[in-house]
Amino acid sequence: MRNSLLVFLLSLVLGTSLAFGEDERAADRQQLLGILGDIEHGINDANIELMVRHIDDKAVVTWLNAEVSQGPDGVRAYFKRMVGSGPDTVLSKYQTHPKISQPAIFYGDVAVANGTTEDEFTPHRRSVFNFSSRWTASLRKVDGQWKIIALNLSTNTFNNALISELERFALLTGVGGLLGGLLLAAAWAYFRRRRPV
DSSP, X not given: OHHHHHHHHHHHHHHHHHHHXXXXXXXXXXXXXXXXXXXXXXXXXXOHHHHHTTEEEEEEEEOTTSXXXXXXXXXXXXHHXXXXXXXXXXXXXXXXEEEESSOOEEEXXXXXXXXXXXXXXXXXXXXXXXXXXXXXXXXXXETTEEEEEEEEEXXXXXXXXXXXXXXXXXXXXXXXXXXXXXXXXXXXXXXXXXXXX
């Protein structure tokens, strides 16, 4: 009976302390969710200022194409060059839909969060393609506000939409080449038989 009572009391104490720990970070978690929402809307609405206001001056952002931007100005420059209606931009539109995989982990005034995102890219010179990607963000609390100090976006190098498209293209090219070769061989044989001896 004593053991049962001891286990019950311990579970109450631990449960209360865990709940208190969660409540202690509730405001921080709300801020982080707000930042994630601003990043999503900033990209989807082509309002990059909504995104860069959460980027630390020394932040490092690694994009899906392995390019690296530093600080708010670097992120602005990247988007100006990559997305828009200008003749030198790569994409006319970039849409992203991020989700959190697990609650953020806190190390004092540093937080690490990760998740998945479904991305849709609309290039100027080809059809739309989609990526299922992953992201990891490190943030630091400065004067009561969380700022992104590192953001990494990555996708599966060995199995993604562009690889699948390339494989389909290679298959169609191979089949087309084989059929073309067979037709040429048949035509050559036909005209060879009809040639007078």
